[in-house]
Amino acid sequence: MELVYYKGLKDEPYTTAEVIAEFSGVDLDSINRLTRTHKERLEKFGKVGFEIRAMDSGQKQKVWKYNERQATVLITYLRNTEQVLDFKDALVNAFYSMKQELDQAKLSRELNKRANIGLADTIKAELPDDPHAYSNYHQLAYKYATGMTPKQLKKAKGVNSPEEALDNDQKERLERVKQNIALFILDGNDYQDIKKKLLADI
Template identity: 35%
Template sequence: MDLVTLTSQRLDAEPYTTAEIISKYAEIDPRTVNNRINQYKFDLLEFGALEFSTIKTLNPNGGRPRKIWRLNEEQAMLLITYLDNTKPVRQFKKALIKQFTAMKRALIERQAKFELGKEFSKSLHDAIKESPALGEHNHLYINVNKLVYKQALGVSTKELRKVRGISVNDTITNYLSPSEADAVRKVKSQITALLDMKLNYQQIKAALQVQGIVYQIRLTLPAKAASH
């Protein structure tokens, strides 16, 4: 069961749970959970803003949209202390702690890979800048960047941005898993070495194609996007 979600796919995302999840898995009436949130609102606000999303009611006769509270780790743990200490609540709390801990560890690993990758990116940038091929190829920086992801992950930068909702002003490396970051770093290192050998773009591309894709990933469009 997924008790914890991330606010986005970025490596600086924040993990959270919802009032609905607490209600379902702690076996507490949703109105009770929401009442506790409203009752202790100012306590919860000490640990961050109280975020929420709204969903339309399924009532065919209409009705007000439902508010779904989102709680960060501290808010969720505090709220649970204000609930009755039943067996389902205790079991849920243990499971929630484990998932928050696992999610934070995964984010820390991604952040560490991101920081490590900065040096490889800098080395690649410097190698492109010093390459004789730069004078022959007006778009060497752009094409090398595209080649990195195609050879590392088997997908184009355009596809990756579309599926993961990455804007053109954002950095793709902010959205990579540790395994994906490792593959990207490996290809960047290889291209840097090939540029240092004075190979041009086509020669580098041919050399990389011999080894194949380092870490093939599959991209699945969100349901709404896939239906168009």
């Protein structure tokens, strides 16, 4: 059994009465009784949630859920046996680790979101007053992906559009560089800075 859970990236981590009972060595009925007795105090830190679970007997049981501050308050009401003290330490660490994990997941999601934004949309949003921006960055992306500008590529391959001249690897490389250019623009780099960074890798 884990000490701390979460449902989604936007939700607070939580623990449950079952977890507190199992790891503190205090019976579940006592934890439930403490929750009901001090519910008003606990709800100073948010609504105390619960879920209904079916028991093996066929009856249903309410399982209380506590956010970090509610759990911290609740466990102060437990008598400080060695097991309870060990559990308090473990629960604090578990909430801290879970928050770090969630922060990293949120960061990764944001980076993925930014990386997947289209170059054209980024230019439209970030450089609305530059009529040559899309053409310049479009040519730069092709230069990085293929070593040629779109015009040079069409001439060399005898095609009507530069896309027709690309193999699968070049198509993937072109999409990646467009995403990188979009990120560079979002980070405040100008055309010359981006060109220098990209062409240095060729």
